[in-house]
Amino acid sequence: MNRPDFSKAKWRKSGVSGDGGCVEVAYVDGVIGVRDTKDNGAGPVLAFTQREWTAFLAGAQAGEFELNELAD
Known part of the structure; x- marks a missing residue:
């Protein structure tokens, strides 16, 4: 996957x-970027394809990433 330029992305965070x-999450050139807000935009960006992001969201909604599940 080519890394898109997130420097001018419109970042959003949950209410x-x-x-x-x-x-924060942003969408650029078909890629979803995720970053930590406390880094003020200077930290790393995790990049996901649409397919990867959809799979992650489905897993989160199904409870696959609950802390008690991860500790097992």
Whole structure:
């Protein structure tokens, strides 16, 4: 996957995000980027294809990433 330029992306974060634990998401050239808000845009960006992002969201909605599940 070619890494898109996220420098001018419109980043969004959840309205239910609290202080200190937020991530932002952006969509550029068919790629979803995820970054940590506390890095003020200077930190790394995780990049996902649409297919990867859809699979992640489905897993999250199904509870596959609950902390008690990850500890097993």
